[in-house]
Amino acid sequence: MKKHTPPKLADADLSKRLDKKAYFQELVNLQAHLALIQQAFLFHGVKGVLVFEGWDAAGKGGTIRRISQAxxxxxxxxWPIGAPRNYYLNRHYLLRFWERLPPEGAISAFDRSWYGRVMVERLEKFTPEKRWRAAYREINDFERMLIDDGARIVKLFFHISQEEQMRRFTERLRNPMKRWKLTYEDFRNRERWSEAKVAVDEMFARTSTDIAPWHVIPANNKKYARVAAMRAIVDTFSKDIDLNPQHLDKRTLDAACKVLNVDQSLIDSLRARTE
Structure with a gap:
């Protein structure tokens, strides 16, 4: 089996694009697959964890909305993740994520995640170097425990160029409906772009594993990014799981036969599948 090679930001082809027609065709197909996956997860008790990371204005929120539609x-x-409140500041940083993990059959999406430990907390020096470096091991152990417990994890990093980020900031400033997304921190974070790239690549190198790899999503074109991210989710979540509509149990079919005004042939065909 080929050993997993962690991705690097420099390897992402930011020129990739998708035209409007192809985008909507792909979107409809992927959303249909997501609906089937959710039903299969509910039936089989599988848990799904989605991790969304990336640059400010890279398109994480837009992708999450398209997934939510399905x-x-x-x-x-x-779960939109911001700065922890005092309760969590006095406890292990993973606690607030443990509390938000999905139960059996459910899917949780983290808009920002436990990887803030090795990015934001590292860059802002909120955490001593010894502690954020230990987080690489802690995070790998954490994700292995989730997978051993029946969860599937997809980790996505949305990558855009500095020029594209500035264009989107300008659009947000001009558009009253998007202006709320723009904050002082967006501009402040740009000043540490070079440092952040080093931190992100080290994060990939230390935490992109065979069981929980990172997917770098080229996101200069929003349509391409949404489809690429959703395809990565569908591929991981649908692997080795039956996506066919689930069968009804005998008791439910017996009740349906008595109460519902439907052709007996339909009940018989469903009963045959169950048996």
């Missing part, structure tokens, strides 16, 4: 919110939860 899924029943009763078993799909999005």
């Amino acid at each position: 899924l029943d919110p009763r078993s799909f939860k999005v």
